[in-house]
Amino acid sequence: MLIKLSNLTVKFTQGRFNKRIIYALNNVNLTVERGETVAIIGESGAGKTTLARVLVALEKPTQGEYLYKGKNVWRDRSTRKLIRREVQYIYQDPISALNPSKTIGESLSYPIKKHLKLKGDKLREKIEELLRAVGLDPSLAERYPSQLSGGQLQRVNIARAISINPKVVIADEPVTMLDASYRVGVIDLLANLKKKFDITLILITHDLAIAKYLNYKIEGVRGVVIYGGRIVEEGRINDIISAPLHPYTKYLVNSYIDINSDGKSKIEIREELSTTNVFSPNGCPFSNKCPYVMDKCTKTFPNFSVDRDRKVACYLYGE
Ligand SMILES: Nc1ncnc2c1ncn2[C@@H]1O[C@H](COP(=O)(O)OP(=O)(O)OP(=O)(O)O)[C@@H](O)[C@H]1O
Numbered sequence: 001m002l003i004k005l006s007n008l009t010v011k012f013t014q015g016r017f018n019k020r021i022i023y024a025l026n027n028v029n030l031t032v033e034r035g036e037t038v039a040i041i042g043e044s045g046a047g048k049t050t051l052a053r054v055l056v057a058l059e060k061p062t063q064g065e066y067l068y069k070g071k072n073v074w075r076d077r078s079t080r081k082l083i084r085r086e087v088q089y090i091y092q093d094p095i096s097a098l099n100p101s102k103t104i105g106e107s108l109s110y111p112i113k114k115h116l117k118l119k120g121d122k123l124r125e126k127i128e129e130l131l132r133a134v135g136l137d138p139s140l141a142e143r144y145p146s147q148l149s150g151g152q153l154q155r156v157n158i159a160r161a162i163s164i165n166p167k168v169v170i171a172d173e174p175v176t177m178l179d180a181s182y183r184v185g186v187i188d189l190l191a192n193l194k195k196k197f198d199i200t201l202i203l204i205t206h207d208l209a210i211a212k213y214l215n216y217k218i219e220g221v222r223g224v225v226i227y228g229g230r231i232v233e234e235g236r237i238n239d240i241i242s243a244p245l246h247p248y249t250k251y252l253v254n255s256y257i258d259i260n261s262d263g264k265s266k267i268e269i270r271e272e273l274s275t276t277n278v279f280s281p282n283g284c285p286f287s288n289k290c291p292y293v294m295d296k297c298t299k300t301f302p303n304f305s306v307d308r309d310r311k312v313a314c315y316l317y318g319e
Pocket residue numbers: 012013014022023024042043044045046047048049050051277
């Protein structure tokens with residue numbers, strides 16, 4: 001097993017006077033096998049970016065464990081160092097991920113010099129090869145970020161992520177900030193690189209259509225639905241979309257279908273009583289909106305009911 005998160009919680013304190021505790025991640029258990037493609041799906045504020053930051057060891061969990069290749073990341077400094085090299089992060093915003101005062105070539109050369117110790121002609125060749133691998137003309141190495149389009153910049157970020165032969169790539173909403181015309185190309189590129197270099201790919205998205213498209217490019221993508229810092233459902237993307245189990249996933253899938261078809265939602269969520277995450281952290285985070293809420297939902301988060309490769313945490317399916 002490559003990645004294992006056990007009962008992992010990340011808490012933040014917000015507000016200077018009226019302090020409140022936010023559970024960005026709440027008792028999360030997640031495993032990722034070598035070579036897998038996983039789509040983490042959730043809306044804004046669900047905890048997706050915190051999860052990505054945990055996986056690249058930028059965020060230390062408040063509680064719980066993160067094992068990478070079987071080693072406890074926060075007890076073993078050398079594993080954190082290994083993660084810096086083997087687990088690469090592609091940010092949502094392609095512009096702010098690059099230093100505006102450095103040419104594309106300079107930005108790309110930094111990790112290659114540091115980790116692969118290449119210089120001179122070898123370094124230049126590697127940069128040209130990388131730019132070609134992501135579908136860009138090598139002459140772009142001389143340009144500055146402001147001279148490239150958003151789609152080209154995201155390709156540069158992908159080139160940087162793969163430049164040091166990572167084992168895992170985490171792409172955090174990689175196409176959200178791009179014009180629609182560039183989105184498919186960037187997902188195609190990630191899918192092709194994943195296959196070519198046998199990378200374990202973790203794609204984070206709020207958009208089911210992106211997860212579905214990725215699954216069309218790479219079969220067997222595992223979907224992980226996250227809400228209010230909790231994983232609520234896991235399964236193959238096609239199963240999640242064709243037969244969602246958790247009421248939140250149903251809501252998500254219906255909203256997705258709405259936009260793409262008839263405009264009618266099949267599940268009505270209840271009036272929002274409080275902002276996500278501010279109710280009891282022990283209960284289900286969707287309980288304040290769920291039409292099927294039971295008393296126990298607000299008090300205790302259910303265990304996962306497991307049926308082959310499908311998991312759901314909801315009292316409608318088990319305790
Ligand atoms: N450094 C921080 N300090 C305080 N609260 C934080 C911090 N980082 C995240 N949060 C809070 O934790 C929750 C989860 O945030 P996170 O950024 O992980 O969500 P997300 O799913 O990635 O959303 P988005 O797509 O909008 O970034 C949110 O309520 C957010 O406000």
